[in-house]
Amino acid sequence: MTVRDDLNVRDDLSAGINVVLHFAFLGGIAWATGRPFLFPSLGPSAYLLATGEQPRAEGAYHVVGGHAIAAVCGLATYVVFADGLLVTDAFTRAGSFSPAVGRLVVSSIVAMVLTTVGMLWSDTNHAAACATTLIVALGLMSTPLDTGIIVVSVALLVVFHGKIVEPLQDRYGVEPQDAR
8 A cells, every 4th residue: 555645644634624613613503593504515615725725716705705606696597597496306307308407407507607707707716606506596595595595604614714713723733734
């Protein structure tokens, strides 16, 4: 068995602990409120925050801004093209060339285009936000309340990282040194 040259056990364990802290915090809020403060696109965002500075991917402006743009673009396209549809139901019931699936496809395509252009124009480039726009455009979290929860959850993630996780890393000397 060979050890990779880029293996850094200290950094990797620190990043793993950081992710635990991030998701325990948001999971506690989700559990206490019964609201979806955890959703799939938070995973990549938490990973980027936990593993260290990565240009154009980390930081409050990129993370919160990217998800906010994505949530709004996803909601706008969902309301225009696929209102009332849910991707899991549409594919379960659909046959070939289903109008419902077609509407969700159009909603997703337009949401991705708007999100991509919006993030590029605002320089909020955060790739994980592209998953957010699809979550919303496909009907999984497609109410104004859900959209607000997405933005608040991401903002809480970033604030928690900056106010709790980073000071703990500094105090115990475990901040990842090699962003990967």
